[in-house]
Amino acid sequence: MRAAVLASGRGSNLKALLEAAERGSLPIKIVAVGSDQAGAKALELSRGAGIPTRVFPSKDYPHRQAQEEDLLIWMREHRVELLLLAGYMKVLGPQFIRQANFPILNIHPSLLPAFPGLHAQRQALEYGVKVSGCTVHFVDEGLDSGPILLQEVVPVLPGDTEESLARRILEAEHRLYPEAVRLLVAGKVKRVGRRIQLLQQEGSE
Structure with a gap:
């Protein structure tokens, strides 16, 4: 499956995905990596792996919708079938979600629905x-809903800091x-409303 990744920072989850794909345990090909931050280390990592990259700086667009329209065009050019958010620090708008004709996954550092949004680890410790x-x-x-x-x-261990x-x-x-990506691509994920069923084998219920 042809996947794109959006990242704003160091790209450690992108690296984990790339390594899993290289091992053959993840049947995806990451065909493009984008960011809203020109200095994101995720872009450097992607270029080193020979993956096309592009930056979509917010300052270059009059509003979020224009930025997201550009993102969609870019993903269609790369024939993206799956979008993976990996530390992407912008919330995708409703129009983008509705127009995307592919699944979009995100990873969040809390046990949702607890502590959505920024600084989830700090929220957990404070709570x-x-x-x-x-x-x-x-x-x-x-x-994050x-x-x-x-x-x-x-x-959470005694003496834990946010870091x-x-x-x-x-x-x-x-x-x-x-x-999670492996299960989705393997067809072992079934959505029933808000509930996700993980199928034990292909075609099972």
Whole structure:
């Protein structure tokens, strides 16, 4: 499956996806990587892997809709069948979601629906939860509100800081995201309203 990735930062989840694809455990081809940040390390990583990249700086567009229209054109040019958000720090608008003719996945560093949005690890520590984790979900028109595909629990340890918790959650993300994508591409994901059923084998219910 032809996948595009949008990332705003260092690209560690992109790297995990690329490594899984190279091992043959993830049947996708990442055909394009985009970012809203020209200095994103994810772009450097992609260029090193020979993947076409493009920057869509917000300052170059009169409004978000124009930026997202450009994104859609770019994805159609690359014949994208799947969009993966990997640390992309902009919320995709309702019109983009409606016009995209491919699934969109995101990974978030909390056990949604708890602690959506920015600084999820800080939110978890301030709330005093005993466990946190990460969630792979389908993207809908809300903020981190789409149907949940997979989650992994990460314990909150005594003395954890935002940085130490974030590091351990990131390790879980690197396992969870490729597995979620693999299940989707293998046809083992069935959506029933907000609920996601994971099929045990092809064609099973």
